[in-house]
Amino acid sequence: MHRLIPLSLTLATLATMGCIRPDGAKKTLPGKELFAACASCHGDTGVGEATIAAPNIAGLPAWYVESQLVKYRSGIRGAHPEDLEGLRMRPMSRQMMDEGEVKAVAAYVASLTPVKSAPSLKDADAAAGAGAYAVCLACHGDKGQGNQALNAPPLVGQYDWYLVNQLKKFKGGVRGANPLDVTGGQMRPMSMTLADEQAMKNVVAHISTFSR
Numbered sequence: 001m002h003r004l005i006p007l008s009l010t011l012a013t014l015a016t017m018g019c020i021r022p023d024g025a026k027k028t029l030p031g032k033e034l035f036a037a038c039a040s041c042h043g044d045t046g047v048g049e050a051t052i053a054a055p056n057i058a059g060l061p062a063w064y065v066e067s068q069l070v071k072y073r074s075g076i077r078g079a080h081p082e083d084l085e086g087l088r089m090r091p092m093s094r095q096m097m098d099e100g101e102v103k104a105v106a107a108y109v110a111s112l113t114p115v116k117s118a119p120s121l122k123d124a125d126a127a128a129g130a131g132a133y134a135v136c137l138a139c140h141g142d143k144g145q146g147n148q149a150l151n152a153p154p155l156v157g158q159y160d161w162y163l164v165n166q167l168k169k170f171k172g173g174v175r176g177a178n179p180l181d182v183t184g185g186q187m188r189p190m191s192m193t194l195a196d197e198q199a200m201k202n203v204v205a206h207i208s209t210f211s212r
């Protein structure tokens with residue numbers, strides 16, 4: 001762990017300097033190096049860390065990771081005053097200097113081996129959630145695999161507590177309510193089909209039965 005600290009400091013310094021090489025050219029760091037700044041929360045393998053609410057991002061498709069980093073950077077996601085976890089993620093997305101580096105780190109995240117998160121919900125009814133998932137299926141797929149053509153991310157393998165939290169954020173307007181958030185705006189009305197937190201837990205428990 002301690003070896004990560006000097007590297008992140010180096011990254012921070014490079015960021016402040018705009019990463020200018022002695023010859024004056026701007027250098028794009030490789031995704032793996034950039035990911036050192038992410039590993040402190042998401043882990044070296046990208047599987048996340050429940051105690052700090054960092055989601056499992058290992059193997060998420062590059063198009064989705066990139067889209068979310070772009071949103072965090074511009075404040076379309078993670079800037080709402082009630083978005084405690086998003087506010088934690090947002091400064092990290094701003095460390096990256098240019099579009100090329102956003103793409104490079106997204107490609108690295110996508111290359112990490114997907115790992116299924118262990119279920120944690122105690123009082124959820126997966127069978128009851130199966131009915132509610134009928135609404136989600138068209139975009140997220142019958143196995144929660146996602147659908148790039150519809151901008152819908154995979155849900156399979158993700159921590160259940162993270163998914164429930166995101167559904168609450170969508171419904172409460174903490175995520176997806178910014179008028180510039182086109183894809184979040186598509187998801188938001190879907191969260192409204194879930195009557196309460198119990199319904200969210202049930203549908204997420206159903207999602208947790210999926211495997212890749």
Ligand code: HEC
Pocket residue numbers: 034035037038039040041042052053054055057064065068069085086088089092093105106109165
């Ligand atoms: C300080 C801790 C921290 C660091 C460092 C960090 N993140 Fe995050 N990240 C989070 C948290 C917390 C969330 C969940 C935000 C939420 O609940 O809305 C998150 C969310 C994300 C998401 C959204 C996942 C999804 O399914 O929508 C992506 C993608 C992501 N992080 C990528 C990265 C990358 C790439 C880096 C490095 C450049 C990074 N993170 C650095 C804490 C961190």
Ligand code: HEC
Pocket residue numbers: 067132133135136137138139140150151152153154155158163164166167183184186187190191193194203
């Ligand atoms: C019309 C298509 C559509 C339908 C139907 C839909 N979603 Fe989504 N969903 C999306 C899109 C698009 C996003 C990505 C939003 C973004 O870019 O921030 C998303 C994001 C999510 C996320 C956040 C994932 C993450 O990694 O942060 C969750 C959780 C989610 N959807 C659950 C559901 C559930 C549960 C249902 C059914 C009740 C559902 N969705 C129905 C399109 C849809």
